[in-house]
Amino acid sequence: GQQLNQSPQSMFIQEGEDVSMNCTSSSIFNTWLWYKQDPGEGPVLLIALYKAGELTSNGRLTAQFGITRKDSFLNISASIPSDVGIYFCAGLNRDDKIIFGKGTRLHILP
Amino acid sequence: DAGVTQSPTHLIKTRGQQVTLRCSPKSGHDTVSWYQQALGQGPQFIFQYYEEEERQRGNFPDRFSGHQFPNYSSELNVNALLLGDSALYLCASSYGTGIDTQYFGPGTRLTVL
Numbered sequence: 001g002q003q004l005n006q007s008p009q010s011m012f013i014q015e016g017e018d019v020s021m022n023c024t025s026s027s028i029f030n031t032w033l034w035y036k037q038d039p040g041e042g043p044v045l046l047i048a049l050y051k052a053g054e055l056t057s058n059g060r061l062t063a064q065f066g067i068t069r070k071d072s073f074l075n076i077s078a079s080i081p082s083d084v085g086i087y088f089c090a091g092l093n094r095d096d097k098i099i100f101g102k103g104t105r106l107h108i109l110p
Numbered sequence: 111d112a113g114v115t116q117s118p119t120h121l122i123k124t125r126g127q128q129v130t131l132r133c134s135p136k137s138g139h140d141t142v143s144w145y146q147q148a149l150g151q152g153p154q155f156i157f158q159y160y161e162e163e164e165r166q167r168g169n170f171p172d173r174f175s176g177h178q179f180p181n182y183s184s185e186l187n188v189n190a191l192l193l194g195d196s197a198l199y200l201c202a203s204s205y206g207t208g209i210d211t212q213y214f215g216p217g218t219r220l221t222v223l
Contacts, residue, residue, distance in 0.1 A: 004152075006152075031210060033209075033210055040216060041214075041216050041217075042114070042200050042202070042213075042214025042215050042216055042217055043153065043200075043214050044214070045210070045212075045213075048210045088152050088153075090152070092209060092210070096166070096209070097155060097166065097168065098155050098209045099155075100152030100153050100154070101152050102150070102151055102152050103150075103151075103152055
């Protein structure tokens with residue numbers, strides 16, 4: 001079946017650093033979504049991307065829909081402690097079914 | 111305004127048993143989707159209910175079934191539980207069937223012994 005490969009699996013960074021993570025697939029997706037999940041909670045939508053090449057920002061977060069439609073990137077600038085959590089990418093395929101990646105775990109060192 | 115609520119929070123069952131999980135959507139939402147999230151994994155789509163009908167289904171066996179009530183709340187039923195069914199079960203609601211506008215609940219943690 002279709003899979004999304006998310007990398008890195010985990011990141012350890014200093015507060016104030018910028019963060020980059022990505023999601024790739026061998027399949028084409030029509031929509032890319034980025035979520036954040038905190039412990040004991042469900043995922044929360046951060047950014048939705050609908051067109052190839054689209055670049056969208058939400059505060060310190062910026063995401064891009066790859067022009068091949070097979071990848072997406074999420075950047076977080078000037079990280080703060082509340083950015084800690086698990087970030088998931090998800091894609092909607094041609095059948096409008098959603099596929100999630102396995103997540104990138106973000107840790108911020110004191 | 112309450113968000114998506116799920117009950118129970120935690121549940122322990124034994125192999126072969128049956129379980130029912132419940133979800134109340136966010137106020138104003140009419141569509142409910144269910145996901146299974148195994149430990150260390152991303153959520154996997156089980157199915158979506160709209161207008162009391164199963165509209166879309168992921169790659170899950172028939173042991174997984176659901177229902178949506180006229181007030182838009184929903185139940186997820188799993189029969190003949192297997193150890194591998196242990197997971198966090200997430201419910202998400204939206205207005206209309208657009209997956210990109212859904213809000214997730216906190217989930218029900220199911221442990222099968």
